[in-house]
Each structure stands twice: as structure tokens, then as C-alpha cells.
Amino acid sequence: MTNKELSDIFKVLSDETRVQVIKMLTTEKLCACQLLKQLKISQPTLSHHMRILCDSGLVTAEKVGKWVHYQINSQMFDQMKLIFNFTKIDNIVCDKGTCR
Amino acid sequence: MTNKELSDIFKVLSDETRVQVIKMLTTEKLCACQLLKQLKISQPTLSHHMRILCDSGLVTAEKVGKWVHYQINSQMFDQMKLIFNFTKIDNIVCDKGTCR
DNA sequence: CCCTCATATAGACGGTTATCAATATGTATT
DNA sequence: AATACATATTGATAACCGTCTATATGAGGG
Numbered sequence: 001m002t003n004k005e006l007s008d009i010f011k012v013l014s015d016e017t018r019v020q021v022i023k024m025l026t027t028e029k030l031c032a033c034q035l036l037k038q039l040k041i042s043q044p045t046l047s048h049h050m051r052i053l054c055d056s057g058l059v060t061a062e063k064v065g066k067w068v069h070y071q072i073n074s075q076m077f078d079q080m081k082l083i084f085n086f087t088k089i090d091n092i093v094c095d096k097g098t099c100r
Numbered sequence: 101m102t103n104k105e106l107s108d109i110f111k112v113l114s115d116e117t118r119v120q121v122i123k124m125l126t127t128e129k130l131c132a133c134q135l136l137k138q139l140k141i142s143q144p145t146l147s148h149h150m151r152i153l154c155d156s157g158l159v160t161a162e163k164v165g166k167w168v169h170y171q172i173n174s175q176m177f178d179q180m181k182l183i184f185n186f187t188k189i190d191n192i193v194c195d196k197g198t199c200r
Numbered sequence: 201c202c203c204t205c206a207t208a209t210a211g212a213c214g215g216t217t218a219t220c221a222a223t224a225t226g227t228a229t230t
Numbered sequence: 231a232a233t234a235c236a237t238a239t240t241g242a243t244a245a246c247c248g249t250c251t252a253t254a255t256g257a258g259g260g
């Protein structure tokens with residue numbers, strides 16, 4: 001994963017409403033109208049957020065009749081978990097009074 | 101952690117340059133001048149990013165003489181790891197042809 | 201067919217942000 | 231003190247983003 005790909009995913013998660021949607025979808029599959037009920041935003045704004053979430057791959061959509069069912073893409077989140085599994089090494093650089 | 105707190109942290113990580121800095125600090129402690137060498141941005145821009153990283157708590161700074169040593173705050177990243185450890189339940193909502 | 205409900209799109213607006221050049225501050229070295 | 235180096239701050243600018251209203255699209259139901 002490139003830095004750009006990573007920062008793009010974090011950008012998707014950098015909005016409070018989208019985090020709330022993700023949390024809601026964590027426990028159950030939901031349609032847009034149900035999400036809308038619990039959010040304090042207009043319908044077009046929700047549609048905008050859901051598009052961003054789906055485009056990123058973090059959420060998947062399935063059209064069922066009039067409704068669209070949204071659901072977490074857990075594969076993506078498993079990958080994200082790995083991102084934070086880095087190992088930190090306490091190397092001291094810039095010591096000996098020089099940075100060159 | 102509230103949704104706002106979470107999205108604020110993701111916002112910090114939503115910039116490609118800051119992701120690159122985080123990655124660089126993953127393996128070793130570095131001063132600003134060393135970070136600057138490997139990045140294609142001006143010194144004031146780096147200073148701006150380092151302030152955002154430090155304010156968020158993801159990175160800590162330590163002034164040593166002329167230099168500022170930056171280092172990952174691994175406690176924060178351990179916490180972030182947990183965020184992605186949710187359990188997904190495949191509840192189907194919106195079934196039976198109604199959303200009400 | 202018309203009407204209603206669910207969702208998407210278009211366009212406008214205000215606020216935020218990343219970037220830079222210029223400058224300031226602070227710290228060592230000579 | 232004077233100079234050089236490391237970092238921070240200021241102010242300006244351009245691009246981006248979240249939000250809304252208005253409108254369009256699409257799918258059932260009567």
C-alpha cells in the first residue's frame with residue numbers, strides 16, 4: 001500500500017459522520033433510510049458520504065428494490081489493523097551533536 | 101473515544117506527507133532536518149505538519165540543542181490498532197420488503 | 201398511469217487546509 | 231558580536247470538502 005493509498009483511506013475516515021456510519025454498520029447491515037434516521041444530516045449529504053465510503057472499498061452496497069443495503073467490508077478493516085502493527089526501534093539519531 | 105476524537109486522528113493521518121513522516125519515524129527517531137532531506141516540501145511546510153502530528157499526540161518532540169527529535173508515540177498506535185478490532189455481525193435489516 | 205418513497209445528482213456556498221515566500225526566534229561556533 | 235544553522239511563525243493563495251436546496255432518477259403500490 002502506497003502512502004497515497006493509505007492517506008486516501010484515512011481521509012475517508014477523517015469525517016465524524018462517516019466514522020459514525022462505520023460504527024453503525026459494525027453491528028448490522030443497514031439501508032440508507034435507517035442510517036439517515038440516526039444522523040443529523042440531510043439525505044443528499046448522507047448519499048454523498050455513502051458514495052465516498054463505497055468508493056474507498058470500506059463499505060459495500062447492494063441494491064434491493066427501492067433500498068440500498070450498506071455493509072462493512074471487513075477485509076479492508078483487517079488490512080487496516082495490520083497497518084498499525086509496526087515495530088518501533090529506539091534508534092537515537094542526531095546524537096554526537098551533529099545532524100550531518 | 102468519541103467519533104469526533106477518532107475522526108480528528110484520522111484527519112491527521114489523511115495527508116500523504118504525514119503518513120510518510122510516520123513511516124520514517126517507525127524505524128528510528130529523527131530530527132526535522134533529516135525528515136526534510138527526504139521530503140519534497142519546504143521547511144515551513146514540514147514544521148506545519150510536525151506541529152499537527154505532535155498536537156494529535158501521534159508523535160512526540162524533544163528539543164536537543166538546535167534540533168528537535170521526533171518520535172512515534174506507540175501508545176497512540178496501540179490504541180488505533182484496537183479500533184479496527186470490531187466484530188461484524190451479519191444481521192439483515194430492511195428485509196421483509198420494508199424499512200419501517 | 202399517477203403518486204409516494206428511497207436514493208442520487210447538480211450546483212452553490214462557506215470553511216478548512218496544504219503550500220509557499222518572507223521573516224522571526226533560538227542555539228551553537230568562531 | 232557576528233555568522234551559520236535549525237526550527238517556528240506569519241500571511242497569502244489556491245484547492246478541496248461538507249453542507250444545503252432543488253431537482254432527477256428509479257422502484258413499487260393503488
